[in-house]
Amino acid sequence: MRMMIILPFIGIIERETTMNVQKKISLKDRYRILTRGLDWETSYQPMGKVFPDVGFEGIKIRNWDDFNDPFRLTMDAYWRFQAEKERKLYAVLDSFSQNNGQTAITDGRYVNTLKLFLTGISPDEYMAHRGFAHVGRQIPNAGLRISAQMQALDELRHAQTQIHTIGQYNKHFSGLHSFRRMHDRVWYLSVPKSFFDDAVTAGPFEYMVAIGFSFEYVLTNLLFVPFMSGAAYNGDMATVTFGFSAQSDEARHMTLGLEAIKFILEQHEDNVPIVQHWIDKWFWRGYRVLTLVAMMMDFMLPRRIMSWKDAWDIYFNDAGGALFGDLARYGITLPKYVDVPAKEVNRLSTEAWSIFYQYTHAAAFHTWLPTDQEMDWLSASYGPDWDRLYRPRFLHWRQMEKEGHRYYNNALPQLCQVCQIPMAFTEPDDPTRVAFRDTVYRGERYHFCSDGCKNIFDHEPEKYVQAWLPVHQIFQGNCGGASLDQVLDWYGIEKGVDNMDYAGSPDERTWKEWEAMRGRVAG
Amino acid sequence: MTIDIKTQVIQPKRQTFKHVADRLGGDRAASRYEEATFDLQPDVNFHYRPLWAPQFEQFDRRRTAIVMRDWYDLKDPRQYYYATYNIARARQQEAADSAMEMVERRRLLDVIPADWLETVRFCLLPLRHYEWGANLNNAAITAFGWGAALTAASCFAMGDRLGMAQLLGRIGLLLGGNTETALIAAKTRWVEDPAWQGLRRMVEDSFVTEDIFELFVAQNMAMDAMVLGLVHDHFGAECDRRGATAIPLLLGFAAEWREDNARWVDHVVRVAAAEGPENRALISRWAADWSARAADALAPVATHVLGTAGGARAMEDLGGRFAERMVRLGLA
Ligand SMILES: [Fe+2]
Ligand SMILES: [Fe+2]
Numbered sequence: 001m002r003m004m005i006i007l008p009f010i011g012i013i014e015r016e017t018t019m020n021v022q023k024k025i026s027l028k029d030r031y032r033i034l035t036r037g038l039d040w041e042t043s044y045q046p047m048g049k050v051f052p053d054v055g056f057e058g059i060k061i062r063n064w065d066d067f068n069d070p071f072r073l074t075m076d077a078y079w080r081f082q083a084e085k086e087r088k089l090y091a092v093l094d095s096f097s098q099n100n101g102q103t104a105i106t107d108g109r110y111v112n113t114l115k116l117f118l119t120g121i122s123p124d125e126y127m128a129h130r131g132f133a134h135v136g137r138q139i140p141n142a143g144l145r146i147s148a149q150m151q152a153l154d155e156l157r158h159a160q161t162q163i164h165t166i167g168q169y170n171k172h173f174s175g176l177h178s179f180r181r182m183h184d185r186v187w188y189l190s191v192p193k194s195f196f197d198d199a200v201t202a203g204p205f206e207y208m209v210a211i212g213f214s215f216e217y218v219l220t221n222l223l224f225v226p227f228m229s230g231a232a233y234n235g236d237m238a239t240v241t242f243g244f245s246a247q248s249d250e251a252r253h254m255t256l257g258l259e260a261i262k263f264i265l266e267q268h269e270d271n272v273p274i275v276q277h278w279i280d281k282w283f284w285r286g287y288r289v290l291t292l293v294a295m296m297m298d299f300m301l302p303r304r305i306m307s308w309k310d311a312w313d314i315y316f317n318d319a320g321g322a323l324f325g326d327l328a329r330y331g332i333t334l335p336k337y338v339d340v341p342a343k344e345v346n347r348l349s350t351e352a353w354s355i356f357y358q359y360t361h362a363a364a365f366h367t368w369l370p371t372d373q374e375m376d377w378l379s380a381s382y383g384p385d386w387d388r389l390y391r392p393r394f395l396h397w398r399q400m401e402k403e404g405h406r407y408y409n410n411a412l413p414q415l416c417q418v419c420q421i422p423m424a425f426t427e428p429d430d431p432t433r434v435a436f437r438d439t440v441y442r443g444e445r446y447h448f449c450s451d452g453c454k455n456i457f458d459h460e461p462e463k464y465v466q467a468w469l470p471v472h473q474i475f476q477g478n479c480g481g482a483s484l485d486q487v488l489d490w491y492g493i494e495k496g497v498d499n500m501d502y503a504g505s506p507d508e509r510t511w512k513e514w515e516a517m518r519g520r521v522a523g
Numbered sequence: 524m525t526i527d528i529k530t531q532v533i534q535p536k537r538q539t540f541k542h543v544a545d546r547l548g549g550d551r552a553a554s555r556y557e558e559a560t561f562d563l564q565p566d567v568n569f570h571y572r573p574l575w576a577p578q579f580e581q582f583d584r585r586r587t588a589i590v591m592r593d594w595y596d597l598k599d600p601r602q603y604y605y606a607t608y609n610i611a612r613a614r615q616q617e618a619a620d621s622a623m624e625m626v627e628r629r630r631l632l633d634v635i636p637a638d639w640l641e642t643v644r645f646c647l648l649p650l651r652h653y654e655w656g657a658n659l660n661n662a663a664i665t666a667f668g669w670g671a672a673l674t675a676a677s678c679f680a681m682g683d684r685l686g687m688a689q690l691l692g693r694i695g696l697l698l699g700g701n702t703e704t705a706l707i708a709a710k711t712r713w714v715e716d717p718a719w720q721g722l723r724r725m726v727e728d729s730f731v732t733e734d735i736f737e738l739f740v741a742q743n744m745a746m747d748a749m750v751l752g753l754v755h756d757h758f759g760a761e762c763d764r765r766g767a768t769a770i771p772l773l774l775g776f777a778a779e780w781r782e783d784n785a786r787w788v789d790h791v792v793r794v795a796a797a798e799g800p801e802n803r804a805l806i807s808r809w810a811a812d813w814s815a816r817a818a819d820a821l822a823p824v825a826t827h828v829l830g831t832a833g834g835a836r837a838m839e840d841l842g843g844r845f846a847e848r849m850v851r852l853g854l855a
Contacts, residue, residue: 025701033703034692038655040714044727053575075686076616083613086606100533126563126671130582133665133678142655146685149662153682156675157605160559163540167558171535178541180562190570197570201581468568492541506536514533 031072036065039142051140057203060268064141067263070255071147078150082157085245089161092241097168103518106234107302108173108511109502114166114239115175115365116296117227120192122162123183127196129155131207138204144263147256148208154249165242173507175364178492182364185479186491187470188292188356190420194467195289199282201463205264206278212257214282218323220250221315222290226297229305265330272331277459283335284452288419291352298349298378299370307381309345316341337452343428346382350390355424357397358409361484364493366502369398389431406501410484412471417446418453418464425449441465546595556602561595563671586667587736589795589802594670596798600790601783608679611783612686619690619776623697631769632697639765640698646758646828647770648695648709649719653750654688656726660742667735676787680743683784687777694773718827721820722750725813736795737809743788745813748845749821749838751781757837758828793852807854814845 025033042050054061073081095101105111129152136149170176183189199210228243264271294308306314324334341348353367360367370378375394379387400407413422427435428450437448441461448454457464473479480490488495497506538544539553542562547553569581579585584594591597603611626632632640661681668674692706699705713719725746732738755771755778762770771778792810796803818838825834849855 025696029703030696033696033706034689037692037703037706037710038651038688040652040710042727042730043714044724045731050727050730056575074689075682076620076689078682079609079612079616079686082605083609086609090606103533123565127565129678130564130666130674133662133674133681134667136681137659137662137666145659145662149658149681149685152662152665152678153605156678159563160605163558164555167540170540171537172533173536176540177537180540180542180565184565184568190568193565193568194570197581201571201573201575203575463571463574466571468570473568510536 028072031069031074034074035069035072035146036142039140047140051138053134053138053204054140057205058274059205059264059271061264062267064144066266067141067144068259069143069147070259071252073146073150073252078153081248082153085248086157086161089241089245090164093164093168093238096238096241101237102169102172103514104235104237108507109300109366109368110230110234110236110302111169111173111507112175112365112502113227113230113296113300114169114236115173116292116300118162118166118170118176119179119182119186119364120189120292121223121227122159122166123180124192124196125155125159125162127200128211129153129159131196131200131211134200135204135207144260151212151253151256154253157249158246161242161245165238168238172510174494174505175366175498175507177494181492185470186364186493187359187362187415188421190468190470191292192289194420195285198285198463208257208260209264209275209278210282210285212253213261214279215257215286216250216253217257218283218316218320219286219290220254221319222311223293224250225315226293226305226311230296230301233303233305234301261327262330265327265332269331276332279332280336281456281459284337284450284456285419287341288421288449288453291348291421294349295352295356298381299353299374304377307378308349309381312341312345336455337450340428340450340452344425344431346385347390347426347431350378350382350386351424351426352421354393355413355422358407359413360500361408362488362491362493362499364491364498366500366505366507368502369394369401385431412474414447415469415471416449416453417467417469418448418456419450420467420469421449423447423449554602556599556604556607559604560598560671560675564669564674582669584669586669587734588805589734589736589798591669591795591798591802595672596794597670597673597791599672599676600786603676603679608682612683615776615779616686619773622772622775623693626769626773627697631772635767635769636765639762639767642828643762643767643770644695644698644705644709645712646824647754648691648698648705649713649716650750650754651688651691651695651706652710652713653722653726654684654691656729657742657747658684658688660729660738664735664739668739669735673739673791676791677739680784680787683780687780690774690777697773718823721823722817725816725820736806739788740792740806740809741813743784744792745810745845746817747781747784747788748848749814749817749841751777752841752844753821753825753837755781757825757840761829761833789848789852792854796853803853803855807849810845810849810854814842818842 041047048055102111132148132152132155136145136152139145139148166176183193199207199215202210224243224246228240231237231239231243261275264275297305297308297311324332344351356363356365357367357369375391379391397407413424415422423434423436425435427433435450437451437454439446439448439454439457439461441457442465444465446457446461446465448457470479474482474487480486485495488499493499502508538550539547539558543553543557544550546561547557564582566582571581573579573581584590601607601611635643658681661677661684664677665674665681668677695706695709696703713723729738729741729746732741755774759771759774759778762768792806796806818841822834822838825837828834829837
């Protein structure tokens with residue numbers, strides 16, 4: 001049949017064949033043709049109306065075509081790579097659930113780090129997805145737009161795979177069941193929530209600097225490495241697998257963040273001070289969110305990986321130092337207040353864990369006092385000052401527990417207007433004095449935990465006065481009622497199950513039952 | 524050490540998350556789609572108004588005139604979450620790659636008459652810019668839409684449309700004898716050729732459409748019905764008639780994808796319209812307006828490909844089928 005069709009067109013075949021000098025197109029050209037060639041300059045609608053959000057931040061772009069695509073991924077390759085990773089990940093998740101992998105963790109307390117992660121971080125992965133969709137709609141350059149769109153897809157992946165991974169723990173442990181509801185309501189979760197709300201409501205360039213650069217490039221190792229290594233050290237194979245699987249996405253995201261910031265800086269010298277302020281702002285904002293990670297590393301992991309201090313040294317001082325050396329040629333300097341984390345590095349996690357210990361009744365995870373051995377580890381990590389200043393505090397609380405008067409703080413704390421952490425951080429140069437800063441704006445006084453947060457507020461007061469501060473909201477009657485019980489109901493926290501100390505919790509009972517089973521199997 | 528399930532039974536305390544159980548009407552085993560989708564978008568206590576749109580909240584139901592009691596009624600009938608989406612597309616792409624490989628290896632393009640090949644270049648290749656526009660519009664729906672059920676699926680559609688644009692780009696490379704020539708010519712046509720300006724104008728108008736559900740209807744239902752209908756049904760059939768079977772072969776993935784996507788689009792439209800008479804009236808008007816415009820815009824392309832009478836017949840057929848589809852989806 002085919003021959004009959006072909007025969008009448010012999011002449012044409014020959015002509016076409018001679019035209020078809022089968023040149024090989026380089027991968028680089030192929031990418032340029034298939035992606036960069038898609039854009040056109042609109043004329044029936046002005047470009048300014050089609051891409052309305054790229055102008056207002058004051059960033060000047062001389063030539064969009066200067067953007068260098070770091071990956072040159074076409075969609076077919078994206079599908080192929082990502083599908084392969086997902087096949088492997090879900091195979092592990094399936095077998096984890098069939099084999100009750102959750103019983104292999106070091107201790108029931110470990111699950112509390114997953115509670116922090118699922119309620120605090122996974123919803124932010126979702127926000128990153130929406131934020132990159134906005135950038136992926138707004139940037140008038142095919143290369144950057146596609147990179148942002150692929151990151152929008154990736155971040156949806158992270159949110160969804162984390163839900164599926166930690167979902168297995170939700171079947172057996174408390175505090176995970178209402179992670180979505182909690183993220184939007186619970187007092188300490190407004191720290192990561194406001195962080196991402198802040199980024200997503202910023203313009204597309206600030207978002208790229210905030211999330212693409214400051215978060216993905218400068219701080220992401222301090223977030224994911226501790227959680228994923230913590231999982232590895234504590235027998236959580238599901239989370240480890242997810243972490244490994246996300247690593248190649250993260251590598252892509254970091255590269256994009258760096259390329260994007262270099263592009264912005266190279267386009268116009270007027271961009272430098274704008275970007276510098278964003279770097280200052282998002283460094284500090286990110287660092288404050290990492291408080292939760294510091295606490296997780298130093299107090300919550302049954303088997304520690306390294307101290308917060310070591311992590312800061314390795315992942316910020318060493319890696320970050322080299323990075324900012326690289327950016328110096330654009331006139332970019334280390335972020336403002338970069339010296340403060342080092343000053344508070346010995347106490348950050350302790351101050352944070354102390355807050356949660358006192359407010360355990362209002363938390364969606366369990367707390368406990370460090371054992372003697374754990375306190376020895378803390379003093380070895382943080383030096384004699386730790387023993388002098390903090391060991392007595394924990395010993396005192398331990399004594400109170402023994403006497404049947406466990407200490408609860410029933411006063412609602414004042415929150416920092418910017419980072420929203422209770423005002424419990426001490427002065428960088430004096431660990432015995434709580435730091436307070438304030439600004440009067442339009443006749444109202446606003447409070448901050450630090451110079452870093454005050455600096456952020458003072459640049460954009462009209463943005464930060466809008467903050468949904470959990471404690472204010474309770475006072476205003478917007479959180480289910482005035483009593484703790486009512487507020488906890490509204491948070492979605494199951495009283496006596498999700499909150500309070502690990503000792504005596506249903507989680508602890510579950511864990512002990514499994515240990516007993518293990519004993520019987522072994523015995 | 525894990526506990527050996529052969530000897531021990533561990534009873535879970537709950538089957539799924541509470542917000543998922545609430546939607547399922549009880550604590551039951553939920554699908555991965557349900558767990559990965561329900562209530563994923565934050566809906567209360569936003570901290571700041573967007574600097575780029577202070578009249579709206581960060582996510583805002585007022586981005587459209589469509590009102591839903593529950594935006595999670597707009598589920599994806601394909602139940603795509605990230606993993607199943609990518610695995611499905613990777614599989615389809617693999618088939619598309621082998622089709623392309625076969626066309627090259629057996630030189631199937633060589634049998635196509637030169638004049639028809641030129642028609643193929645004329646009518647197929649500029650559409651990669653149409654797909655690119657569809658990518659942009661689905662990015663907008665993902666950024667500004669309400670509820671993860673709609674916006675996760677639109678994010679996948681965003682990726683799909685880039686994939687389709689690049690599929691057409693690869694076909695363009697083949698049709699340009701492995702050079703960029705045909706694609707450069709196609710872009711010039713898209714930007715300058717009078718036959719294409721109606722469609723380009725409509726696409727650019729869609730970019731500035733503010734109501735996000737109108738944009739959904741305009742792009743994913745109305746314009747797609749006309750454009751993709753003309754390509755896959757009429758133009759594809761004409762290719763077969765002219766011995767250019769390689770073209771429908773190369774477009775196999777796109778045709779299959781179109782069916783898959785339409786399942787989602789139809790479901791969303793049907794459910795949103797069934798919500799109440801106001802929704803139905805709005806969606807009906809949008810569907811009718813944008814499809815009529817699309818038909819006008821495409822007429823010169825149809826004529827170019829199928830001749831005056833053939834083009835008119837094709838557009839009439841597409842219009843008729845669109846009217847039937849509207850009835851099927853409960854639109855007036
Ligand atoms: Fe992520
Ligand atoms: Fe603060």
